[in-house]
Amino acid sequence: MSALLEIVGLEVAYGPSQVLFGIDLTIAEGEAATLLGRNGMGKTTTLRALCGLQPVRAGSIRFAGERIDGWRPDRIGRAGIALVPEGRQCFPNLTVDEHLLAFQANRRGVAGPWTPARVYELFPRLAERRKNLGNQLSGGEQQMLAIGRALVTNPRLLVLDEATEGLAPLIRDEIWACLDRLRGAGQSVLVVDKYVEKLIALADRHTIVERGRVVWAGSSAELDADHAIWHRYLGL
Amino acid sequence: MAFHRSAPWQPVAALVALLALGALPPLLDAFEQSYYLGLATRMLIFALAASSLNLVLGFGGMVSLGHAAFLGIGAYVAAICHQAGIQQGLLVLPLAMAVAGLFALLVGAISLRTRGVYFIMITLAFAQMVYYLFVSASAWGGDDGLPIYERLQLGSFSLASDAALYYTALGALALAMFLFGRLAEARFGRTVQAIRENETRMEALGYPVFRYRLVCFALGGACAGLAGALLANQSGLASPSLLQWTQSGTLLVMVIIGGVGYLYGGVVGAIVLLGLEELLLSWFAHWHIVLGLLLLGIVLFAPKGVAALFGRSRD
Amino acid sequence: ADQIKVGFVSTLSGPGAGLGVDIRDGFQLAMKQLNGKLGGLPAEVLVADDQQNPDVAKQATDKLLKKDKVDFMTGIVFSNLMLAVGPAVFQNQTFYISANAGPSQYAGEQCNPFFFNVAWQNDNLHEAVGKYVQDKGFKNVVIVTPNYPGGKDAVSGFKRYYKGQVSEEIYTKLGQLDYAAELAKVRAGKPDALFFFLPGGMGINFVKQFVAAGLSRDTQLFAPGFSADEDVIKAVGAPMMGMFNSSHWAHDMDNAENKRFVAAFEKEYGRLPSLYASQGYDAALMMDAAVRDVKGNVADKKALQKALEAKRFKSVRGDFKFNSNHYPVQNYYLRVIGKDAQGRVTNKTMGTIFTNHADAYVAQCKMK
Amino acid sequence: MTDNLLEVAGLTRRFAAVEALKAVDFAVAAGEVHALIGPNGAGKTTFIHHLSGALLPDAGQIRFAGRDVTRLSMHERVRAGMARSYQITNVFLGLAALDNVALAVQGRPDAGSSFRFWRPVRREARLFDEAREFLAQVGLAAKAATLAGNLSHGEQRALELAMALATQPQLLLLDEPMAGTGPEESARMVELIEHLARHVTILLVEHDMDAVFRLADRISVLEGGELICTGTPDEVRNDAGVRRAYLGDHL
Amino acid sequence: MTQLVLEQALNGLQFGLMLFLLAAGLTLVFGIMDCINLAHGSLYMVGAYFVAAAAQAADSFWLGLGAGVAGTAGLGLLLELTLFRQLYRRDHLSQVLATFALILIANEAVRLIWGPAPLMLNPPEALAGPVEIGGFFYPAYRLLIIGCGLAVAALLYLLVAKSRVGMWVRAGAANREITEALGINVRALFTAVFVFGAALCALAGGLLGPLLAVQVGMGESVLILAFVVIIIGGIGSIRGALVGALIVGAVDTLGRALLPTLLSAVLPADAASTLGPALASILIYLLMAGILFFRPQGLFPARA
Numbered sequence A: 001m002s003a004l005l006e007i008v009g010l011e012v013a014y015g016p017s018q019v020l021f022g023i024d025l026t027i028a029e030g031e032a033a034t035l036l037g038r039n040g041m042g043k044t045t046t047l048r049a050l051c052g053l054q055p056v057r058a059g060s061i062r063f064a065g066e067r068i069d070g071w072r073p074d075r076i077g078r079a080g081i082a083l084v085p086e087g088r089q090c091f092p093n094l095t096v097d098e099h100l101l102a103f104q105a106n107r108r109g110v111a112g113p114w115t116p117a118r119v120y121e122l123f124p125r126l127a128e129r130r131k132n133l134g135n136q137l138s139g140g141e142q143q144m145l146a147i148g149r150a151l152v153t154n155p156r157l158l159v160l161d162e163a164t165e166g167l168a169p170l171i172r173d174e175i176w177a178c179l180d181r182l183r184g185a186g187q188s189v190l191v192v193d194k195y196v197e198k199l200i201a202l203a204d205r206h207t208i209v210e211r212g213r214v215v216w217a218g219s220s221a222e223l224d225a226d227h228a229i230w231h232r233y234l235g236l
Numbered sequence B: 001m002a003f004h005r006s007a008p009w010q011p012v013a014a015l016v017a018l019l020a021l022g023a024l025p026p027l028l029d030a031f032e033q034s035y036y037l038g039l040a041t042r043m044l045i046f047a048l049a050a051s052s053l054n055l056v057l058g059f060g061g062m063v064s065l066g067h068a069a070f071l072g073i074g075a076y077v078a079a080i081c082h083q084a085g086i087q088q089g090l091l092v093l094p095l096a097m098a099v100a101g102l103f104a105l106l107v108g109a110i111s112l113r114t115r116g117v118y119f120i121m122i123t124l125a126f127a128q129m130v131y132y133l134f135v136s137a138s139a140w141g142g143d144d145g146l147p148i149y150e151r152l153q154l155g156s157f158s159l160a161s162d163a164a165l166y167y168t169a170l171g172a173l174a175l176a177m178f179l180f181g182r183l184a185e186a187r188f189g190r191t192v193q194a195i196r197e198n199e200t201r202m203e204a205l206g207y208p209v210f211r212y213r214l215v216c217f218a219l220g221g222a223c224a225g226l227a228g229a230l231l232a233n234q235s236g237l238a239s240p241s242l243l244q245w246t247q248s249g250t251l252l253v254m255v256i257i258g259g260v261g262y263l264y265g266g267v268v269g270a271i272v273l274l275g276l277e278e279l280l281l282s283w284f285a286h287w288h289i290v291l292g293l294l295l296l297g298i299v300l301f302a303p304k305g306v307a308a309l310f311g312r313s314r315d
Numbered sequence C: 001a002d003q004i005k006v007g008f009v010s011t012l013s014g015p016g017a018g019l020g021v022d023i024r025d026g027f028q029l030a031m032k033q034l035n036g037k038l039g040g041l042p043a044e045v046l047v048a049d050d051q052q053n054p055d056v057a058k059q060a061t062d063k064l065l066k067k068d069k070v071d072f073m074t075g076i077v078f079s080n081l082m083l084a085v086g087p088a089v090f091q092n093q094t095f096y097i098s099a100n101a102g103p104s105q106y107a108g109e110q111c112n113p114f115f116f117n118v119a120w121q122n123d124n125l126h127e128a129v130g131k132y133v134q135d136k137g138f139k140n141v142v143i144v145t146p147n148y149p150g151g152k153d154a155v156s157g158f159k160r161y162y163k164g165q166v167s168e169e170i171y172t173k174l175g176q177l178d179y180a181a182e183l184a185k186v187r188a189g190k191p192d193a194l195f196f197f198l199p200g201g202m203g204i205n206f207v208k209q210f211v212a213a214g215l216s217r218d219t220q221l222f223a224p225g226f227s228a229d230e231d232v233i234k235a236v237g238a239p240m241m242g243m244f245n246s247s248h249w250a251h252d253m254d255n256a257e258n259k260r261f262v263a264a265f266e267k268e269y270g271r272l273p274s275l276y277a278s279q280g281y282d283a284a285l286m287m288d289a290a291v292r293d294v295k296g297n298v299a300d301k302k303a304l305q306k307a308l309e310a311k312r313f314k315s316v317r318g319d320f321k322f323n324s325n326h327y328p329v330q331n332y333y334l335r336v337i338g339k340d341a342q343g344r345v346t347n348k349t350m351g352t353i354f355t356n357h358a359d360a361y362v363a364q365c366k367m368k
Numbered sequence D: 001m002t003d004n005l006l007e008v009a010g011l012t013r014r015f016a017a018v019e020a021l022k023a024v025d026f027a028v029a030a031g032e033v034h035a036l037i038g039p040n041g042a043g044k045t046t047f048i049h050h051l052s053g054a055l056l057p058d059a060g061q062i063r064f065a066g067r068d069v070t071r072l073s074m075h076e077r078v079r080a081g082m083a084r085s086y087q088i089t090n091v092f093l094g095l096a097a098l099d100n101v102a103l104a105v106q107g108r109p110d111a112g113s114s115f116r117f118w119r120p121v122r123r124e125a126r127l128f129d130e131a132r133e134f135l136a137q138v139g140l141a142a143k144a145a146t147l148a149g150n151l152s153h154g155e156q157r158a159l160e161l162a163m164a165l166a167t168q169p170q171l172l173l174l175d176e177p178m179a180g181t182g183p184e185e186s187a188r189m190v191e192l193i194e195h196l197a198r199h200v201t202i203l204l205v206e207h208d209m210d211a212v213f214r215l216a217d218r219i220s221v222l223e224g225g226e227l228i229c230t231g232t233p234d235e236v237r238n239d240a241g242v243r244r245a246y247l248g249d250h251l
Numbered sequence E: 001m002t003q004l005v006l007e008q009a010l011n012g013l014q015f016g017l018m019l020f021l022l023a024a025g026l027t028l029v030f031g032i033m034d035c036i037n038l039a040h041g042s043l044y045m046v047g048a049y050f051v052a053a054a055a056q057a058a059d060s061f062w063l064g065l066g067a068g069v070a071g072t073a074g075l076g077l078l079l080e081l082t083l084f085r086q087l088y089r090r091d092h093l094s095q096v097l098a099t100f101a102l103i104l105i106a107n108e109a110v111r112l113i114w115g116p117a118p119l120m121l122n123p124p125e126a127l128a129g130p131v132e133i134g135g136f137f138y139p140a141y142r143l144l145i146i147g148c149g150l151a152v153a154a155l156l157y158l159l160v161a162k163s164r165v166g167m168w169v170r171a172g173a174a175n176r177e178i179t180e181a182l183g184i185n186v187r188a189l190f191t192a193v194f195v196f197g198a199a200l201c202a203l204a205g206g207l208l209g210p211l212l213a214v215q216v217g218m219g220e221s222v223l224i225l226a227f228v229v230i231i232i233g234g235i236g237s238i239r240g241a242l243v244g245a246l247i248v249g250a251v252d253t254l255g256r257a258l259l260p261t262l263l264s265a266v267l268p269a270d271a272a273s274t275l276g277p278a279l280a281s282i283l284i285y286l287l288m289a290g291i292l293f294f295r296p297q298g299l300f301p302a303r304a
């Protein structure tokens, strides 16, 4: 089976300062993968480049058989990659309802797609705030909304950048459970987060970056077995 | 954006420019081009006015579209003093600054409650009010304006000759630029620049943001008032057209052309714009098209203004 | 001198540009007919735009005076600009031949040997309307004008000759767009005549809205000539028909000079000349005659002044003479807007309101 | 209690349909680390906003160091000795890290007025020396010259804290200081806060329970705008209501 | 008397809706795309000229209006593709400078093409005169403007506040990157909005042409009024623009109708006749300053 996402030798720079020096990452259809690393190592930058938000200096990104580096972000979005961005980035001038309505799509025609109603089921808290504008939500509510907003596009690949940041423990568990269910239903996911134990339980494969380079990649079992890696690269 | 900081060569360049400008009147005289002295004086005065706006806009981050009001008030103070027979510049010029500055204080006290475009428009509104008031004030000439037949005295030094006025304008500008330069690097300047960047954060650091902005706004207004008084003496007239919103727009354009937040942005902008006008005006009847295209070129290819092209005077 | 230089500063951009352009075109037409010469000497006309801004006008004038050292100045349309440039021109002892602006200051106390007005004094056209409205026995008049000195002057000019009842003086904002509120007041006041002085686009807006409101049925509209000239007619068209106005000139005036001028202007520019164009044309003729009179010796200011005062040219408006304040003493006519023989909407001369009329300020002028 | 540094009585606030705070009574004793926890949307940030002066209450009173500060403006409260860090990073991105902190030092009442027009700040060595110390405290000494905008997320959070510290508050309001920091930084942040706690009173809002239970002397739980419990970490951990509403199986 | 009051009320409404027609496009481009377009007034002017020229050529007002609106939309497209596209991401000051330059160019280009004299644009014959409503006469054409204003208001409200396209536009305005990452082609969307705004400008220019002078510089005086309207209403809010326009219309009309009379009742005639008109002309600016003093974000802030 060919990979859904295949990143090879990705290099990215912010102006003159290069931050990625050749990232390789592969995700198969239906797989959950993670990107791990300390603060400032280039996780977010990788995801931004993947979504077309940062120009790629060298390397290639293939998604569902097509070369997508160089595409405009909206085209990548429509091709089926949805991002839950770092820092939530909800729209201050759209209500909760509108966030979900505006981006609802089912381009692949999946059965039982995510709809606003299902998102409200997942996060009842949001339902209570449906008329609030994006900046009239608590931090955690915004995080829920950012996840919901990505879900209703019914993406082929869901990309979450620190999506549990600022969530209460109970809700965080909800998210893990939800991601688990999604994966069970064949959704491919790429996660950046700091709760390594949870991620080992959730994901199939892990990639650790350090200063813009991949320093370790392997399966959950391998990562679980070698706590020295945790200590060395993740500071645990 | 970072704090303003003079490049090491800047004071030297400024001094050289000052000396060159000081030599201008005799040079023009020698080549029988003394007409250009008037143009040069005008450039200096507008450089002062634009720099005062740059203080408010570039350093304080307050986009005021009513700056012409302060310029105009300064001009009218000079003309009204003339009408009343007061010719002593040592009295009139500070008075013009004081009146313009106080008015700016009032406008600022109300306007600074708003932000962004709302601020732009409320300052414009005040300028429009002043404009309409002067247009209908028949005691001060209304639409015809109030003429000044005789220029000021500075102590016993008369500004009647064009060279005298030129040196006065040059002195005022040089002094203002020196003071602005100091101010920008002193605590006050850093404070307003930081407020420009992030106002709530400054508030949360314990700064009474409103007060700093207001003082900055009033300082800008006072300097514009000085420029206005000089301008009225140069052109021999204080007229409501000085108060029109297009005049505020022109000042704004000068600052943007020159480079917002660059110490010499206002000066460069005033010289470039007035120079272009002078060049094009005599050359092509539809010169506005050319000017417009040039301005577009500046936006697209020198987005930080002309001053930014000369090395870094910031960051 | 072996060459005559004329400085022409006028409003050539902005909303008021139409007037300046007409003056310029009239002036240039005369220059063309004079083969580019004034009084037989080759002449150069240096044109500058004042953007209807006193500061810019002052700047441009200074340049022409000091750099180009012109012999004559002309061109300014608006009084406030004239007042701004006047002092510098007079101080430089250069003759200003005004082809339009005729501020009362220069007619009265501040009259100056170097200032000549070849058009009229501002109040004259208002006075003529006032006289006519008075003579025709209108009983109840409303006046509409902007709230600035020019507007106040118009009112006093009109009232100098109209002695009946003015039921309302409405002062509007300078540059106002919509006159519905004023028109409602007019409707409520039921006047039999309405006199307005609204320069430029304001006048166009007003007339259009006046007609659309149906007020033209009961109220006769009056204006000074410059609110009802070709430029305004071109913008309003048929609704202007039937409006009365006053002028010292009209394109249908029956004299040889005028016929020649109108025909040549139409041929050259493809439109009817306005009164501004006629004034520009006359200004050139006046310079030409004076230079010829002094045999090109324009350096002799006294002689040149005498020559200018003597008025040795034939004006397209017919005969007139200069008063002691260098403003014209001339006839003022009543015009009405209607269709001419070719079906164009334009002004038609109806009769004479004043003959040899002078302005009200000449007594204050100490110049002899 | 008389040695309460902060006392809040009956604090109430509505946003249109949402009653975000319902007559909250609350106190922080001088010298303690007091954690405020609760589900998302419980009103914690809103509460902090009221303390810092970013929002004004519909009803209720806030007393700080024996003084009524309910109606004081933000900067007046900072000057009275309350400083905050933001939930969403809020630093001067265009300035070097050192300049960020120096601004905070300069804003302090004891640093003198900022209405000074003449002397370049550059020459005020004291400001920068102090700023460097604060940077060192949060482990950013090496990054002093880096533009804040070029710091990573975690580094920016640390900078944020250094700025709050530099105002030398009596009470430090921390809204989710661990948010977005990796495990290593989190651990350092916890150490840092422990260290700070020796000098200043801290009110901490945080969802990282490891950190909360390690740091807090007392914990208050907010839910739906109401204070449902206040007590020692052990009391809170064993409170059934808190477990149901917030903690779940954690800890 | 009641008739006069009624008529003035209608005048206020009509003036307000006229301002709304102008402000609508401005608030779209400005509030939603966060682009200060000083050249909005120039598009209005060019639109009016297109309509007037086309109406003269076709000898029909309605044909002229259609052609003029289409032509201006085309010009808008051209401008967006070549210039504005680059401006959205720039700061407000660059936008001010660039669009100020456009004003200069537009004014001069129009003068080059059509000459300095104003152009004629008359209402269609059927609407030229007054009609009788409830015992008094009112210009038919002004009723048309009232109708158009209300229709445009309704259309815009549905489009911006209720449609998905409206949501995308607002989202794109607030955070372009994320909106794009969610699959929306913000670039094309903004182009469409800008073109639509230009068409609205031409509609306003064409509809107001028969009432106002079609001349060079007509855009600038109107621009300020339109800005006042959207500022009072709250930038980016269609509802705000409508309410702001109606308030400005009413206050300005009432001020002009009543102030001089009121003042002459309390002040000596001389002072009243000087002060009255002066006060009336600054009334809307006073109003704006007053409203902003109490509500610094305007009446209906689009973003809290």
Ligand SMILES: Nc1ncnc2c1ncn2[C@@H]1O[C@H](COP(=O)(O)OP(=O)(O)OP(=O)(O)O)[C@@H](O)[C@H]1O
Pocket (backbone or CB within 6 Å): A014, A017, A019, A037, A038, A039, A040, A041, A042, A043, A044, A045, A046, A086, D149, D150, D151, D152, D153, D154, D155, D180, D182
């Ligand atoms: N806009 C930018 N300009 C310049 N450098 C940047 C920019 N954004 C990030 N960087 C730098 O790029 C590096 C990688 O940043 P990135 O945000 O990808 O890290 P990260 O792994 O997501 O970290 P974190 O866990 O803190 O979110 C960092 O060193 C950061 O300082």
Ligand SMILES: Nc1ncnc2c1ncn2[C@@H]1O[C@H](COP(=O)(O)OP(=O)(O)OP(=O)(O)O)[C@@H](O)[C@H]1O
Pocket (backbone or CB within 6 Å): A129, A132, A135, A136, A137, A138, A139, A140, A141, A166, D015, D016, D018, D020, D038, D039, D040, D041, D042, D043, D044, D045, D046, D047, E304
């Ligand atoms: N400006 C506002 N308008 C309307 N509702 C608001 C506004 N600000 C906050 N709210 C609501 O008030 C409630 C309290 O919000 P707050 O931000 O205080 O929560 P919090 O406890 O900090 O949550 P979190 O842990 O998720 O950050 C939330 O439900 C939020 O939706």
Ligand SMILES: [Mg+2]
Pocket (backbone or CB within 6 Å): A043, A044, A045, A086, D153
């Ligand atoms: Mg990151």
Ligand SMILES: [Mg+2]
Pocket (backbone or CB within 6 Å): A138, A139, A140, D044, D045, D046, D087
């Ligand atoms: Mg919160």
